[in-house]
Amino acid sequence: MDEQQTFDVVVVGAGPAGLMAGLACAESGLRTAVAGPEADPRDSRSAALLDGSVNLLKRLGVWQQLAAASEPLTAIRLIDATGTLLRAPEVLFRASEIGLPAFGYNVPNAALTAALEATSHSNLTRLIDRKATVVDLAGNSAMLSTNSHGMLGARLVIAADGRDSPTRTAAGIKTSSWSYTQAAVVTAFSHSRPHYGISTELHRRAGPLTVVPGPGNTSNLVWVETKEDAERLMALDAAEFTRELSGHIGSLLGMLSDFAPRRTYPLSGRTASPLAAHRVVLVGEAAHVIPPIGAQGLNLGFRDAATIAEFAGDAQCAGEDIGGDALLERYGRARQSDVAFRVFAVDLLNRSLLSSIPGAHLARGFGLFALASNRALRARVMREGVMPSTSNPSLMRPFAATGEITAG
Template sequence: MASSHSREQFDIAIVGGGPSGRIAALALAQQGLSCVLIAPTLDQQDCRTTALWQKSIDLLRDIGVWPAIEGNAEALKKMRMIDSTGRLFRAPEVVFDCSELGLEEFGFNILNSELNVFLEKACAAQPSLEMIADTVETAEFGDEQAILFTSGGMIISTSLAVAADGRKSTLREAAGIKVKSWSYPQVAVVLNLEHRLPHQQISTEFHTSTGPFTLVPLPGRQSSLVCVETAEGAAKLLAMTDEELETELERRAHSILGSFKLASKPQSFPLAGLTATSLVGPRLALVGETAHVFPPIGAQGLNLSMRDIRDLTTIVAAARHSHADIGSRPLLSSYEKKRFSDIRSRTNAVDVLNRSLLTEFLPVQAVRSAGMYLTGKLGPLRRILMREGLAPGTAFQLHR
């Protein structure tokens, strides 16, 4: 690491220590460019998990980290959706099976803490990537360079800055990029469970009147849980003893996995949404939760971020091979144009699905139930939804 108050020059500076920042750093550093990742020390207390779909796994394979990760992840072969709202209009159970698409699995689920460890090791071993354990305090963006000032006194000059520093992004704010943000009357209670019965690699999502109650397989007889509740309901769950919470969660899961035992302490996160009004600024590109945030429904969050990274990397690689300026306005404009429709469609879809669970308006409940019924009965519709959920834009492509 360079000394305090030193100044260094890089082709690309990536800011942010979550999975998005580290994956972006690896992908960009492998294009033959000098890169620096500025990120604080890893938080090993995060018990949340991430479900990675096939396109995201393809990117992890491309950057050489998937073989190390795969042994700690659990395959997801079926996704089951159950209406547990107890309302007048209730949808029948729907099962999405990867074999309908000719796949071995939809994807894999892994603990965020383990994913981050693998990514950190890969970053440390990447020759063209320097890692600085620091945070960016402020930044200046000009026509020729972005200049980042770290809390430790370093000054980083770069042709392109990539902001992966989360929903409260310092880089986004320094660039003057506005956001549209909103909140939901919900809190996600997140924890991991051990259970008596095998999950059989089936992810189960109960739709309740307060939001999804989702069990996603982990290795062995363990699953991760995201229970979306009202603020009051979440507070009641968090106030329970371990034994009370285990019993209550088993009841809500209708004992489909038998008895529960907590495998991690519960955490809670208020649900909110955010979209940046622009994905780029002078010498700046936004990826991941710096650009978009929405509720944890359908495992869309990090998978959407991975598509940001893949598209940005593809555009930067093409610019490098043609000896073009990797931080030029035309290049960044092409990235923004490529990403906006995907981000907008995913954000809107998750928002509509979440709000449809909360509404007491009977016509909306009826439409939602009818949609679930048709999805369960019509194979072609079900396969379209599966393809579009895994990889946007592929729903109507021909498949064997």
């Protein structure tokens, strides 16, 4: 079709962050289109979605399609496995300490994307298209071209097209990038002992090894190693890989079996600055890339989506330009501190494990000791981790705070 379609918002990219941005903008009363290809249904990864992200899914009517495939994260266990002389104490964070039944849920990526795709909204148009390309960002609207759906016009463009975002490049937004000497080996497996909803993170000299609860007696694994050791782990047969993993987690989960195909991802980081310009705002990995440590990446992306939906919806109601400089600057200010703090915290933890400086391990050990011994400090850290005080979009708040009731 050759004629132009016009929307308030066009989201470029149809991964979880892009689909969420589309639904959230539609919920905020904006005529929205999401343009991008369908996701790979074979994606075996999972995402630990924290309480705010789950609230967002419930509010948008997505959660009821996900609940059966998801597993509550009732506690997080941190174990010092660095082998240093002064070993830090084990720390167990329980969601019940801050009045929550769970910190969040471990959700399979394929199920999450399928549920987002299946959720319809009267203000949302889903355009299955290989790519949407920015043609013009000047004037009072943006213009984009697509392979299958002709030209699109929008007052606001949301770039959710990944770490190498062409939309970000078209807006002239620069990035800062860095890399690590590590890679993550990712898989899922079954085990004979229950996990009791506890996510366990071993802090090792090569990086964290994290086992996240899945439905029943299953768990997901994110094992960070040097790139050389990650390649070696990928080459092991099933029995050898099982023995090596058991050597790290011991009898924690009993007998291990039924491993899903392993995948490996090099660790890297990237941040964009500014986070919005020329009618384009960045969400998800178009805005920030961080290692898969501490369940921060997709939760950051969902906060991006909820924030721009709230700001653009308010601007629409006030008769303001939803793609104007004032809104873009407000979005950038609102998201910058949250993104910067999460990137800094994850980078600091990872580098403290890799550091050969004795003081770095000593400082990390003292930090874990303080968390283990001080309940008030532990509760403060848990609350900030679940929903940062500096970034709390209304779409992600608990329903009790707004008096809303949903069927989710």
